[in-house]
Amino acid sequence: DGGITQSPKYLFRKEGQNVTLSCEQNLNHDAMYWYRQDPGQGLRLIYYSQIVNDFQKGDIAEGYSVSREKKESFPLTVTSAQKNPTAFYLCASSTWGQGNQPQHFGDGTRLSIL
Amino acid sequence: AQRVTQPEKLLSVFKGAPVELKCNYSYSGSPELFWYVQYSRQRLQLLLRHISRESIKGFTADLNKGETSFHLKKPFAQEEDSAMYYCALSMDSSYKLIFGSGTRLLVRP
Numbered sequence: 001d002g003g004i005t006q007s008p009k010y011l012f013r014k015e016g017q018n019v020t021l022s023c024e025q026n027l028n029h030d031a032m033y034w035y036r037q038d039p040g041q042g043l044r045l046i047y048y049s050q051i052v053n054d055f056q057k058g059d060i061a062e063g064y065s066v067s068r069e070k071k072e073s074f075p076l077t078v079t080s081a082q083k084n085p086t087a088f089y090l091c092a093s094s095t096w097g098q099g100n101q102p103q104h105f106g107d108g109t110r111l112s113i114l
Numbered sequence: 115a116q117r118v119t120q121p122e123k124l125l126s127v128f129k130g131a132p133v134e135l136k137c138n139y140s141y142s143g144s145p146e147l148f149w150y151v152q153y154s155r156q157r158l159q160l161l162l163r164h165i166s167r168e169s170i171k172g173f174t175a176d177l178n179k180g181e182t183s184f185h186l187k188k189p190f191a192q193e194e195d196s197a198m199y200y201c202a203l204s205m206d207s208s209y210k211l212i213f214g215s216g217t218r219l220l221v222r223p
Contacts, residue, residue, distance in 0.1 A: 031209055042118070042200060042213035050209060058210070090158065094209070102148075102160040103211065 003027055006091050006106035012114050013078065013085060021076045021109045023091035030096035032074035033103065036060060037088040046089075049074055050096065078111060086113050116141045118203045120214035127191050128222050135186040135217050137175075137201030146204040147177055147184040148211070153197045161186075161199070171195070191221045 004025045013019045025032065031050050035043035045058030049068040063082025068074055074093075078085045088110050092103040117140045127133055139145060149161040162170045164177040164184060175186045184201060201214040 033209075033211075035213075040123070040215060042120075042215045043211075044213075045210060048209060102163070105158040107157055 003104055004091060004093055004106035006089075006109050008109060009107065011109055011111045013111060014114050016080045018077055018079050019111065021078070021089055021091075021111070023074045023076065023106060024072055025074075025091075025093045025104075026072065027093055027104060028071070029093035029104070030071070031094045031101075032068070033092040033094075034058075034064070034066065034074070034076045035090045035092065037090060037108075043090060046076065085111055087111060116203065116205060116212055118201050118212050118214035120199075120201055120217045122217045123215070124218045124220065126220045126222060129193055130190050133186075133188045133191045133195070133219065133221075135199050135201075135219065137184045137186065137214060139182050139184065139201075139203045141182075141203060141205055143205055145177070145179075147175070148202040148204070149173070149175055149184075149186050150200045150202055150213075151197050152200070153194075158200070191219075193221045193223055195219060196221045 007022045033048040034046040037043050044060050046064050047066040049055035052071050055066050055068050065077045088108050090108045091106045094101040094103045119138045147164045151161040152158045173188045177184050198216050198218050200216045202211045
């Protein structure tokens, strides 16, 4: 089904390397989000964007960067500055409206260090 | 600091038994609470939100501001309810969600 597409499903990174995780949505949602999930923990917000060309840091933004050049796309770059990047990464999107609108999630990308 | 606590990592019940998944939050402002669910091999999805005051798949949740809780309940569990459940908090209608660590519900036949 459509909605939110994350790629790749699995990604391996070498030490000192930057990698970019893709997130595309065809829901016409204004807001997009990146979360990190570690074993036994809930989802933690990395970055979010409410509108094109604007984004905000979440709780754990250090070592990550994003861009929002198109409404449909919100790629996440895991930089070499992120010392513990091994995790499961989830992208989400939602409409813009009064109050918190339900977030729609992708299937996730699992990043591992070689 | 704002926090969502789900004290049980795993909750195992028999089919037909009542279920209560606990969620407590810490936030002094005006909270919005949500339950998200992830079934096996499916995406994380919204189950219900407190402002809707609705029952979804037989589940209900009542926001108790005095006890700062938002427990998820179902009177008779079904095997298809087996999934990972996350409680989430939004503060003052912001876009930011704070998630609990999740509870895995296992409904045995």
